Amino acid sequence: DGDNMSLFLPEQRHSTLVPLQPGQSFKFTVLETLDRIKEEFQFLQAQYHSLKLECEKLASEKTEMQRHYIMVSQQMDIEAHRQTLRR
Template sequence: MMFPQSRHSASSQQLKFTTSDSCDRIKDEFQFLQAQYHSLKLECDKLASEKSEMQRHYIMYYEMSYGLNIEMHKQAEIVKRLNGICAQVLPYLSQEHQQQVLGAIERAKQVTPPEMNSIIRQQLQAHQLSQLQGLALPMTPLPLGLTQPTLPAVTSSSGLFSLSSILASQAQLAKEEKAAREGADNHRDEDGDKSD
């Protein structure tokens, strides 16, 4: 009679042991999954911030590309108009001068990629030099309404981004100079009207 009772108590202890073990295993798994969820959430947040940063860069590069495209079309139109002016003026030159001018025009049209790289490098170096001089030496004051152009420092690693920044700042400077010229022209026109 004692034997069945001890067997029953042993099975209940075994059941308690397995239940306790199962609870511990479930708790461990839950903690593991919670830690995994936390790390995945952090990674997801990091990727979301990187995505928004990439979108910001994409918009910035798109705007730069659009601005450069507009500038390229503008320069192409200027070249076309200047070619038209040269073609109109050319017949008025002597035959000898016409040949010289035509030769010079043809030479000007033949720009090779190495020459372009050299020109861009020289422009970047000139901008760096002017920026360094602007920092080191006090300059004479600019006419009223004009501001000193500020250009970003260029390093070998900044490449296209620095070139596009320089082009953008040149375009901004050109706009400011044009506005200043128009303001000066309007001022002269007003002075001319007053003197009449």
């Protein structure tokens, strides 16, 4: 994913722009620019979606780990209480 990001860095983008050629309409270059912006937006949307899914997955794992921690903690408290009763 990190490799794709370099496609849309300003330095890279400006190096691919060419000056207007004789006979080339300004409208055509505007359409090219709009297409490029659309592609970049779609790329960023896909990246956002991917990161959002990863974040949701990590949040779910965190909740599961917290549940496990509480369960183990309670079991240890019960066992410690039993040990004190045996003495």
